[in-house]
Amino acid sequence: MAAASAAALLVAGCGGGGPQSGGDSKLTGDKIVLGVLNDQSGAYSELSGRNSVKAVEMAIADFKAKHGDDAVTKDITVETADHQNKPDVANSKAQEMIDRKGVDAILDVPTSSAALKVADVAKEKKKLYFNIGAATTDLTGKSCNKYTFHYAYDTYMLAHGTGTVTTEQVGKNWYILYPNYAFGQDMEKSFSAAIGAAGGQVVGKDGAPFPNTSGDYSSFLLKAPTLNPKPQVLGTMQAGAELVNVVKQYNEFKLRDKGVGLAVGLMFITDIHSLTPAALAGTTYTDAWYWNFDRQNREWADRFQSETGTRPSFAHAANYSAAMQYLEAVQAAGTDDADAVVKQLEGKEVNDLFLRNGKIRAEDHRVVHDAYLAQVKPQAEVTEPWDYVKILKTIPAAEAFRAPSADCKL
Amino acid sequence: MSGFLQNTFNGLVGGAFYALLALGLAVIFGMLRVVNFAHGAFYMLGAFGAYVLLAEAGVPFWAALVIMPLALGLLGMVLERAVIHRLTRLDPLYNFLLTFGLTLILQDLVKSRYGVQSSPYATPDELSGTVDFGLFDFPTYRVFILAFTVLLCGAVWWVLGRTRIGMVVRAATERPELTRAFGIDVGKWVTPVFGFGIALAGLAGVLAAPMRAVNPLMGADLIIVVFAVVVIGGLGSIFGSVAAGFGIGLIQAWGEAYLSDYPLVSQTVVFVVMAVVLLWRPAGLFGREEAPA
Numbered sequence: 001m002a003a004a005s006a007a008a009l010l011v012a013g014c015g016g017g018g019p020q021s022g023g024d025s026k027l028t029g030d031k032i033v034l035g036v037l038n039d040q041s042g043a044y045s046e047l048s049g050r051n052s053v054k055a056v057e058m059a060i061a062d063f064k065a066k067h068g069d070d071a072v073t074k075d076i077t078v079e080t081a082d083h084q085n086k087p088d089v090a091n092s093k094a095q096e097m098i099d100r101k102g103v104d105a106i107l108d109v110p111t112s113s114a115a116l117k118v119a120d121v122a123k124e125k126k127k128l129y130f131n132i133g134a135a136t137t138d139l140t141g142k143s144c145n146k147y148t149f150h151y152a153y154d155t156y157m158l159a160h161g162t163g164t165v166t167t168e169q170v171g172k173n174w175y176i177l178y179p180n181y182a183f184g185q186d187m188e189k190s191f192s193a194a195i196g197a198a199g200g201q202v203v204g205k206d207g208a209p210f211p212n213t214s215g216d217y218s219s220f221l222l223k224a225p226t227l228n229p230k231p232q233v234l235g236t237m238q239a240g241a242e243l244v245n246v247v248k249q250y251n252e253f254k255l256r257d258k259g260v261g262l263a264v265g266l267m268f269i270t271d272i273h274s275l276t277p278a279a280l281a282g283t284t285y286t287d288a289w290y291w292n293f294d295r296q297n298r299e300w301a302d303r304f305q306s307e308t309g310t311r312p313s314f315a316h317a318a319n320y321s322a323a324m325q326y327l328e329a330v331q332a333a334g335t336d337d338a339d340a341v342v343k344q345l346e347g348k349e350v351n352d353l354f355l356r357n358g359k360i361r362a363e364d365h366r367v368v369h370d371a372y373l374a375q376v377k378p379q380a381e382v383t384e385p386w387d388y389v390k391i392l393k394t395i396p397a398a399e400a401f402r403a404p405s406a407d408c409k410l
Numbered sequence: 411m412s413g414f415l416q417n418t419f420n421g422l423v424g425g426a427f428y429a430l431l432a433l434g435l436a437v438i439f440g441m442l443r444v445v446n447f448a449h450g451a452f453y454m455l456g457a458f459g460a461y462v463l464l465a466e467a468g469v470p471f472w473a474a475l476v477i478m479p480l481a482l483g484l485l486g487m488v489l490e491r492a493v494i495h496r497l498t499r500l501d502p503l504y505n506f507l508l509t510f511g512l513t514l515i516l517q518d519l520v521k522s523r524y525g526v527q528s529s530p531y532a533t534p535d536e537l538s539g540t541v542d543f544g545l546f547d548f549p550t551y552r553v554f555i556l557a558f559t560v561l562l563c564g565a566v567w568w569v570l571g572r573t574r575i576g577m578v579v580r581a582a583t584e585r586p587e588l589t590r591a592f593g594i595d596v597g598k599w600v601t602p603v604f605g606f607g608i609a610l611a612g613l614a615g616v617l618a619a620p621m622r623a624v625n626p627l628m629g630a631d632l633i634i635v636v637f638a639v640v641v642i643g644g645l646g647s648i649f650g651s652v653a654a655g656f657g658i659g660l661i662q663a664w665g666e667a668y669l670s671d672y673p674l675v676s677q678t679v680v681f682v683v684m685a686v687v688l689l690w691r692p693a694g695l696f697g698r699e700e701a702p703a
Contacts, residue, residue, distance in 0.1 A: 209677040219667035244623035252549040
């Protein structure tokens with residue numbers, strides 16, 4: 001009997017599982033571990049990748065500087081892994097991060113199919129996941145869960161911003177070209193809906209092969225100006241290298257001179273850098289954050305550049321912000337217990353580097369914030385490297401994202 | 411009608427790239443019996459080389475069009491002497507694996523230095539306009555590619571058909587043992603022919619830089635179709651590879667233009683054609699069955 005109770009005491013004392021264990025500290029293992037899980041060698045490695053790890057390290061440094069000796073802990077570290085944009089790799093890396101590396105919160109995870117797997121892991125293991133890199137609205141729809149938050153952008157935000165404003169300001173008739181797989185089809189539907197709601201119409205749409213091994217889009221680009229009525233806007237939903245191919249060939253066939261403007265579904269500052277602003281001048285797209293928007297952004301971008309040698313994309317800024325908000329929530333809760341941290345985050349209104357007029361919605365864990373309609377500057381107006389766009393319009397947080405979905409049951 | 415002509419023109423332009431790459435693969439296979447899997451990587455190096463020359467040394471497109479094929483041809487010759495040559499006596503599978511490994515090394519070297527993001531390359535100013543053909547207009551750069559490739563293929567055909575070097579290469583390609591028996595040193599032609607095949611791939615890469623995304627994986631995406639082209643034309647058949655290159659370009663362009671409601675069909679049409687050709691003529695359209703050893 002005595003031996004049994006002694007054993008029970010021992011287990012209670014040493015078992016590092018529960019939130020209330022571990023003596024004075026309310027943190028598992030007396031420390032906080034953040035996990036950045038993203039693409040570090042493939043198509044999305046420049047727009048996020050290893051530089052997002054740097055951004056998270058910047059957040060940790062800022063958090064420690066702000067709270068000093070009052071910080072809940074000074075032992076905050078980052079773990080990182082390459083998920084190669086593969087759902088099965090993302091799944092096993094996320095489990096490994098939580099089970100073996102003691103990660104408290106996972107960040108980033110581009111590629112929707114991979115992000116959905118990580119959301120499942122977060123739900124099962126009761127650890128937090130802040131999605132930044134993936135665009136699917138399912139994360140705040142039918143696949144939402146209590147431990148998953150959707151930061152930055154999604155397909156609704158892109159379509160609503162670009163589709164609505166471009167229809168109002170550039171032209172009502174659209175031709176949509178999309179890569180024929182889940183992301184492209186989703187984007188096409190979201191854009192068509194936004195264009196229709198803004199009083200425009202889609203006069204033609206085509207799903208191009210994905211992946212497009214020939215690299216040629218000329219049959220679609222030749223067809224666009226011959227449609228009746230003639231489209232004023234070509235909306236391309238291609239991403240990465242495929243977007244580069246579409247834009248190069250759009251310029252070759254001189255569609256802008258033929259009165260067909262260009263709108264891009266999803267574009268990062270890194271895409272503009274590789275295409276050069278000259279190739280994209282006048283193109284409109286929706287951005288979640290722009291490094292040269294105001295002084296606060298610019299100062300942070302300068303720090304980021306001194307760390308990495310390049311300017312930040314919105315994904316980098318969002319990783320910084322998500323790490324910061326998580327650490328602040330742990331600080332406020334005094335524990336890293338996931339349920340207590342979620343309670344801190346839900347409904348919180350935030351203004352920080354990335355989130356302007358931000359709010360962490362309690363209903364579906366969508367993090368809403370101002371978005372921006374951006375237009376690529378003509379080459380002559382580009383005054384310094386990476387300063388490629390001007391912001392045409394700020395889309396208020398309340399309008400930028402869809403209303404909470406009825407499909408989401410947290 | 412003008413739409414059809416435009417799509418046909420496009421098909422020929424796309425086919426020009428296949429023809430250049432397939433031609434290089436065909437002469438290499440003919441002479442060395444090596445299936446050069448690294449061909450796509452050299453195509454990528456051609457495009458990247460043009461980018462690096464322009465971005466870091468201000469060397470224009472026209473100079474790159476001469477420099478890159480020469481440089482890569484030389485690199486190809488060094489590689490042939492240093493490694494490929496040592497494996498030609500073994501099962502062809504060894505060289506296939508070697509060139510596959512080379513592809514991965516070259517891709518990752520470029521990736522580690524320049525990243526995976528596509529690099530910018532603008533069309534040269536002289537070629538950035540459009541040409542009016544009456545019925546339709548067409549980008550000048552594409553007209554240039556087509557004219558240039560047709561001339562180049564014509565020149566290669568002339569060299570192979572009308573000169574002594576060409577005669578030796580053709581003889582060595584079709585009946586290596588017999589050619590040797592006539593006292594011709596086939597061996598000394600192997601290295602230059604390999605270099606020439608690689609130079610063609612580099613040239614195709616430079617031509618692609620202004621109209622395609624320049625990134626480390628651009629060759630890997632294309633090479634699969636090029637292998638299908640070579641198989642359709644007949645492995646080692648020089649005329650077959652060029653004809654099949656242009657033919658597949660046309661089929662792809664027409665497929666994308668007129669079958670766009672059936673993306674699965676337009677995506678797989680090349681491989682369907684390959685399967686049909688193999689069933690009907692296992693050696694390819696212009697290939698000859700190898701005599702049993």
